Amino acid sequence: MATPSGIPTPALYYSRVRATLIPRIAGFTMVALGPVLFVLIVLNNTPEVLFAPLVTTAAGSFIAFMTVTVKVDSQNIVIVFCDIFKRTLPKEEIATLTTDNAAGPSGYGFRYMGPGMVGYLVGGPEIKIELKNGKTVIASTDRHEQLVRVLAPPQGTPWSRLR
Structure with missing residues (x-):
């Protein structure tokens, strides 16, 4: 999303939303549980399940720090989940x-x-974008009214529906 001169185009809308309270608490609990599992595994002398603390800590970190970024420039909408x-x-x-x-x-x-529908969700308000090819994208955003204003079509080219 750069101009021919190589300079990035300015964003008309930018939103980065973190996970709501419930998944954050669950994620941090899993992160805290990792070292506890490690100690229990070492004390019980069962190294065959040593991967459990690693998996628990990694999954907890992923859940606790989930984010959805929505960026709109003059040509595209870019939705990014967890920078992945x-x-x-x-x-x-x-x-x-x-x-x-x-x-x-x-x-x-x-x-x-479901078929043709993907969600990038961290809780809170959502925007649902249906494309002309029949696919649907749902994304969490914190300022959905502003996003609708930015994406509103120019006069004379109405969408089938805008709420």
Whole structure:
């Protein structure tokens, strides 16, 4: 997303949302549980399960520090989950844009939500972007009203629906 001169284009919208309280508490609990498991494994002399503290600590860190970043420039919407999963959506491919103030029962994390539907969720308000090719992307964002204003189509090119 750079101009021909190599200078990055300015962001029209930028949001980085962290996980809500419940997954953060669960993640930090798992991180704290890692050393406890390590001590118990060493005391019981069972090195064959020594991977358990590593897995618990790594998974807990991932859960506790989950983030979703949404960046909009003049041409694209870029959604990044935990700086690992990245999705670039061209703005001209948007068919429908809807928002939801409260996260539904969709869960947390990078979610496959059925054929053609993917979620990047950390809790809180969500934006649902349906593309012209029939695919749907759902992402957590903290300022969904501002995102809708930025993504609103120019006069004379209405979307099928905008809420």
